[in-house]
Amino acid sequence: ALSAKHVREKQRLLVVANRLPVSATRKGESSWALELSAGGLVSALLGVRQFETRWIGWPGVNVQDDKGQKSLSSALEEKGFIPVFLDEETVDQYYNGYCNNVLWPLFHYIGLQQEDRLAATRSLQSQFSAYKRANRLFAEVVLSQYQDGDVVWCHDYHLMFLPKFLKEANSRMKLGWFLHTPFPSSEIYRTLPLRSELLKAVLTADLIGFHTYDYARHFVSACTRILGLEGTPEGVEDQGKLTRVAAFPIGIDSERFIKALETDMVRSHIQKLRGRFAGRKQVMLGVDRLDMIKGIPQKLLAFEKFLEESPEWQDKVLLVQIAVPTRTDVHEYQRLTSQVHEIVGRINGRFGTLGTVPIHHLDRSLEFHELCALYAITDVLLVTSLRDGMNLVSYEYVACQNTKKGVLILSEFAGAAQSLGAGAILINPWNISEVAASIEDALTMKEVERKERHRHNFMHVTTHTAQVWADTFVSELNDTIVEAELRTLR
Numbered sequence: 001a002l003s004a005k006h007v008r009e010k011q012r013l014l015v016v017a018n019r020l021p022v023s024a025t026r027k028g029e030s031s032w033a034l035e036l037s038a039g040g041l042v043s044a045l046l047g048v049r050q051f052e053t054r055w056i057g058w059p060g061v062n063v064q065d066d067k068g069q070k071s072l073s074s075a076l077e078e079k080g081f082i083p084v085f086l087d088e089e090t091v092d093q094y095y096n097g098y099c100n101n102v103l104w105p106l107f108h109y110i111g112l113q114q115e116d117r118l119a120a121t122r123s124l125q126s127q128f129s130a131y132k133r134a135n136r137l138f139a140e141v142v143l144s145q146y147q148d149g150d151v152v153w154c155h156d157y158h159l160m161f162l163p164k165f166l167k168e169a170n171s172r173m174k175l176g177w178f179l180h181t182p183f184p185s186s187e188i189y190r191t192l193p194l195r196s197e198l199l200k201a202v203l204t205a206d207l208i209g210f211h212t213y214d215y216a217r218h219f220v221s222a223c224t225r226i227l228g229l230e231g232t233p234e235g236v237e238d239q240g241k242l243t244r245v246a247a248f249p250i251g252i253d254s255e256r257f258i259k260a261l262e263t264d265m266v267r268s269h270i271q272k273l274r275g276r277f278a279g280r281k282q283v284m285l286g287v288d289r290l291d292m293i294k295g296i297p298q299k300l301l302a303f304e305k306f307l308e309e310s311p312e313w314q315d316k317v318l319l320v321q322i323a324v325p326t327r328t329d330v331h332e333y334q335r336l337t338s339q340v341h342e343i344v345g346r347i348n349g350r351f352g353t354l355g356t357v358p359i360h361h362l363d364r365s366l367e368f369h370e371l372c373a374l375y376a377i378t379d380v381l382l383v384t385s386l387r388d389g390m391n392l393v394s395y396e397y398v399a400c401q402n403t404k405k406g407v408l409i410l411s412e413f414a415g416a417a418q419s420l421g422a423g424a425i426l427i428n429p430w431n432i433s434e435v436a437a438s439i440e441d442a443l444t445m446k447e448v449e450r451k452e453r454h455r456h457n458f459m460h461v462t463t464h465t466a467q468v469w470a471d472t473f474v475s476e477l478n479d480t481i482v483e484a485e486l487r488t489l490r
């Protein structure tokens with residue numbers, strides 16, 4: 001088998017994900033503003049620096065004119081990013097429709113409201129065609145970049161057909177697929193119309209990876225129950241051909257955060273924030289994309305209950321909630337935004353004074369230095385995801401807390417609960433009273449206990465990094481291919 005070192009020296013990695021690490025906005029005929037994209041996938045993969053990487057994905061903007069496409073391509077290519085241009089109709093049907101209104105809620109066990117589900121069912125066939133069409137466009141761009149020996153690593157639920165289209169074009173391509181969301185129980189997955197085609201397409205990859213063992217097991221069950229294939233400890237077998245399926249828990253580039261805390265920019269921002277929060281004894285933090293999977297309404301209701309039941313805390317604690325807008329063209333997300341605003345307004349109205357309010361809610365992303373400063377000075381991070389593939393915000397918080405040893409309250413439905421569970425206070429976000437009680441526990445936790453919990457989590461976050469994750473996946477992919485070749489020789 002090839003060692004990780006060998007992989008590093010020799011291999012080029014083509015990372016293919018729906019979204020590029022930067023999203024573009026047009027500023028003039030040929031001029032572009034590039035902004036870092038949000039989400040765990042981008043933040044982890046940007047930390048993977050040990051390969052010669054080319055990243056292929058959608059730049060998040062509709063550009064149909066030649067001049068625009070050329071100028072944006074060259075701005076991106078300088079950074080090693082190759083754009084896949086999608087027209088408006090495809091974005092609507094593939095990205096808003098099939099990816100984010102069908103697969104995303106289903107994979108996170110979220111039932112859409114009846115009317116939306118019915119509407120989704122009616123447009124399903126055309127959205128599914130758009131999904132395939134978009135996957136073909138990605139495949140064409142990958143093939144135009146591919147060189148013999150490259151490892152092609154496809155990411156996430158947007159690109160489940162991609163392994164199939166690529167293998168059809170080149171059966172010798174080394175191909176991995178990794179899912180950044182949960183894979184649901186087969187009982188949920190099998191309610192998806194057109195469920196078999198997607199599974200068969202993914203199974204053409206050489207190696208399939210998930211964040212947790214549970215997600216991998218659910219996937220193998222879906223293959224055995226829906227496709228009638230055989231599940232083995234190694235993966236899924238179809239007429240003697242094995243597709244390896246395994247868990248590869250992702251991590252962050254912890255060094256980047258730890259180093260940032262030493263910079264003047266972050267330090268001076270920490271001072272600024274300290275001044276601003278001076279009136280409060282403790283500050284709690286939430287950092288999420290404004291997504292229904294993050295359980296933001298549940299978090300706010302739990303915070304409200306806590307304030308109700310512990311009046312002595314009412315003017316002593318502040319919750320800073322950063323809610324980064326996402327997928328704003330999807331109806332369900334628009335509804336969530338209004339719901340969250342309504343709850344924040346109510347709580348601030350109830351518990352605020354002329355001088356202050358208990359919740360600072362921001363509908364925007366922060367600059368990296370602002371985020372690091374917030375992570376470093378807050379006393380508690382509150383993660384209430386209803387389902388979450390991993391949740392790297394909890395990792396980022398831990399990485400920035402080596403001085404303060406703040407407390408992590410973490411949903412048991414986030415993949416991270418399996419790695420940071422021993423150091424965090426685990427909660428069921430649906431149990432508002434339990435979360436409220438955990439807030440009290442976190443705010444009053446003794447230093448000895450905070451230190452001990454933090455030590456455990458910090459050790460995990462700094463050893464199970466994004467680099468280790470990628471090394472492990474790519475070496476496993478190489479091993480899988482070598483073993484498959486050996487099997488054919490036997």
Ligand code: G6P
Binds near residue numbers: 180327
């Ligand atoms: C999650 C998904 C990613 C996605 C990110 C942001 O982390 O797993 O694939 O890029 O959310 O969502 P967006 O739809 O804005 O790309």
